[in-house]
Amino acid sequence: MRAGFGIEKRSTTSWLWQAATGILLLPLLALHLIANHFVVAGGERNFAEVAACMGNPAIVVLEVLFLVVVTSHAMLGLRSILFDMGVPTRWRPALGRGVAILGVLTVAYGIWLTITIIR
Amino acid sequence: MKVAEEAAPGLRRPSRWLDLRGRHEGAWAYALNRLTAIGLIAYLYVHLGVLSLLAHGPSTWNSFLATTKAPFFTALDAVVLLGVLFHSLNGIRVVLTGVGVAVRWHRLLFRSLMALAAILFLVAGLLWSIRG
């Protein structure tokens, strides 16, 4: 350690994950927007159309993948924004865990909703 | 004489990323990236919340759809799309320059990507109006 600056690595892979999820989001988000909002009359599907759409396993897999990737990207971003708000270093691990829990809950909610719609 | 700032004027202030006076386009890109990020995170939860109406059955969802025809929702969609286009295309700049690609041409890259964002926005508007 020199002059108070260390080589500890607690969060340096975050940038890479943020970049990777961001790249993955480009095709996933484009697909989501085009398939669900642009090629659909009125921009939204009615209940019967949603149910029919979610009957296709490939669409379900893609939508869940989209949910996981978009939530990961959002949570990494949220964590970065919160850290940049001047949060004391000692609080960062707890804040990071809190954001991770929020992400897990978000994905769990999305999967629950998907299962409910399919049924 | 007037009071300009609080004590210790030069100390760190996390909100400084929003102060763009005298800054160049890179700082604008960063600030807009943050603002769109905050907006899109909020929209993610609004979107997931709205989708919960699907769990209440066909009548709830279909009657909700009828309300989304209001101009307010079209305007909201346009704002979200602008945010998505800016955040996605600026993200390409951040990732490319972040791994050492096109670092010297980051300004040109940013301007080109923003031109692409404008074109995509216009195309989306055109598709939107054709689809009805």
Next chain:
Amino acid sequence: MTAESVAVDLEVLRYRPGEGSRLENFSVQVAKGTKVLDALDAIWATLDHSLMFRRACHHSSCGACAMRINGRERLACVTQVAEAAEEHQPIRVEPLHNLPVVGDLVVDVAGFFARMTASDLVITRSAEPELPVSVDPLPASLSLRQVVVPEDLDRFIRFESCIECGICVSVCPSMAADDGFLGPAALAGIHRTREATGDATESAHLLALADGDGGVWRCHSSFECTASCPQAVDPAGRIMSLRGQILARRWGRMWGR
């Protein structure tokens, strides 16, 4: 005052610990074609001896007079009064951001230099102390390397150009948010030291430092440091280059190289 002098209005941020800060207006007469630093000198000499500001060389070589002029970080010694007055009336002069203010326009640069020390950058050339001190012609035995100017001169940016003025630290949005960030100048210093050193251990340590919590991944790619650097050091370019080197090393390690 001669006929060549012009009146200049400035509003200068005044600060003393415990007294808060305020903008104070001054009007001074300065020679035509003069610089903002000269106007501050005139304020100090003729109006207010208590005005604190730092200066030394007066020709953009020492970095001491870096400050915010009309909201933009610049060296006061090379900023024309006429140009600054055209931008904003009165010319607003404030201390650098992201460094503690000692008083008025003087910031505490201890943290900046602690970061530069961490980068292990030695700007003084090792050959210099060996040069003769006398004014006699250089002895014929002293061979001086011929300087070859590369064809693509715009890419030939020497980090030694860094005058440690602190402007890159003031403009950096990551510095504003994170006390643990090494910052543009120190990271550019690490990049330069790694270019210059032949010591593998030193080189590996510096790359680990750049890859650490206070390192290159805290940069938000605003490129403000490069855009504002008065000496074209290109800290952002060097930060991105370090990222490339770190990724190459990680990739190599992944495959056992």
